[in-house]
Amino acid sequence: xxxxxxxxxxxxxxxxxxxxxxxxxxxxxxxxxxxxxxxxxxxxxxxxxxxxxxxxxxxxxxxxxxxxxxxxxxxxxxxxxxxxxxxxxxxxxxxxxxxxxxxxxxxxxxxxxx
Amino acid sequence: xxxxxxxxxxxxxxxxxxxxxxxxxxxxxxxxxxxxxxxxxxxxxxxxxxxxxxxxxxxxxxxxxxxxxxxxxxxxxxxxxxxxxxxxxxxxxxxxxxxxxxxxxxxxxx
Numbered sequence: 524x525x526x527x528x529x530x531x532x533x534x535x536x537x538x539x540x541x542x543x544x545x546x547x548x549x550x551x552x553x554x555x556x557x558x559x560x561x562x563x564x565x566x567x568x569x570x571x572x573x574x575x576x577x578x579x580x581x582x583x584x585x586x587x588x589x590x591x592x593x594x595x596x597x598x599x600x601x602x603x604x605x606x607x608x609x610x611x612x613x614x615x616x617x618x619x620x621x622x623x624x625x626x627x628x629x630x631x632x633x634x635x636x637x
Numbered sequence: 638x639x640x641x642x643x644x645x646x647x648x649x650x651x652x653x654x655x656x657x658x659x660x661x662x663x664x665x666x667x668x669x670x671x672x673x674x675x676x677x678x679x680x681x682x683x684x685x686x687x688x689x690x691x692x693x694x695x696x697x698x699x700x701x702x703x704x705x706x707x708x709x710x711x712x713x714x715x716x717x718x719x720x721x722x723x724x725x726x727x728x729x730x731x732x733x734x735x736x737x738x739x740x741x742x743x744x745x746x747x
Contacts, residue, residue: 565740568735626683628673
């Protein structure tokens with residue numbers, strides 16, 4: 524049973540650099556979500572895809588952030604010109620097409636911007 | 638705008654106690670409510686999902702209830718164990734995305 528996987532698990536970068544994270548959802552799931560979690564807080568929604576279509580983006584997702592899911596399978600989240608405030612855990616989740624289904628979360632990518 | 642609040646923020650109890658964690662939300666028009674567990678530095682594990690038409694769900698020593706009209710849910714943990722130590726997060730789904738509370742950090746000591 525392969526769950527949601529994320530790569531890398533940890534990333535340290537310098538302010539101003541670009542970073543890219545990858546998420547591989549559970550294979551039969553067509554919905555994919557990105558969340559961001561800062562220390563001591565609950566995760567906050569960033570964006571989600573149904574197949575390859577990006578259906579919603581949070582206002583948290585500034586112009587420096589872009590997410591793709593080109594073939595409706597894996598997804599990437601890129602942050603350009605990173606800032607110290609981008610330091611957080613980036614979580615990916617997937618779910619099936621049926622509405623109101625459980626979202627299954629990956630282990631997350633922890634980003635530290637120096 | 639949906640807001641989710643969890644009380645208490647932290648809880649430390651001896652092994653064997655029965656526990657109640659609370660979650661409240663401001664918009665009762667939800668699809669469902671989920672309880673998650675998060676271990677330090679890890680992702681989230683779904684514990685229980687209650688659909689909006691349901692009143693409660695049970696899994697082993699866990700029981701979650703939902704009162705949509707009052708905007709409240711409780712997670713009951715029976716006979717707590719040290720392995721239950723983690724952060725417990727409540728999340729509501731009302732627009733195909735989850736809105737989370739800030740969690741209750743639970744420590745169960747032997």
